[in-house]
Amino acid sequence: MHELGILSSLVHTIDGIVKKEGLTEVEKVVIEVGELSGIVPRYLEQCYPAAVYKTFMENTELELITVPGIVKCRECELVFNAAANDLCCPGCSGQNFEILEGNDMVVKEIVCR
Numbered sequence: 001m002h003e004l005g006i007l008s009s010l011v012h013t014i015d016g017i018v019k020k021e022g023l024t025e026v027e028k029v030v031i032e033v034g035e036l037s038g039i040v041p042r043y044l045e046q047c048y049p050a051a052v053y054k055t056f057m058e059n060t061e062l063e064l065i066t067v068p069g070i071v072k073c074r075e076c077e078l079v080f081n082a083a084a085n086d087l088c089c090p091g092c093s094g095q096n097f098e099i100l101e102g103n104d105m106v107v108k109e110i111v112c113r
């Protein structure tokens with residue numbers, strides 16, 4: 001599954017941060033997921049226990065924050081909040097956009113005990 005692969009690399013990323021910062025006993029990770037990232041937060045939650053099983057993140061909690069997809073129309077320069085399945089400019093019905101926000105997944109915070 002797509003999300004499981006994403007989580008595996010997430011565990012790897014967090015492992016790197018934890019080692020670099022000298023953190024111990026991670027309790028919770030806070031992740032921002034962009035609406036246009038193609039990642040489904042619900043699936044991430046479902047896959048999480050399997051992804052962290054037998055890693056240092058086993059028994060940690062996952063908190064997801066959804067970041068709205070903000071795009072700018074290249075035709076009329078209108079900036080608007082876009083849903084991934086309905087990407088059409090409300091100003092000119094154009095379909096040529098620059099994504100300003102909500103296109104990726106970011107580790108927002110690592111909470112330790």
Ligand SMILES: [Zn+2]
Pocket residue numbers: 073074075076077078089090091092093094
């Ligand atoms: Zn437009």
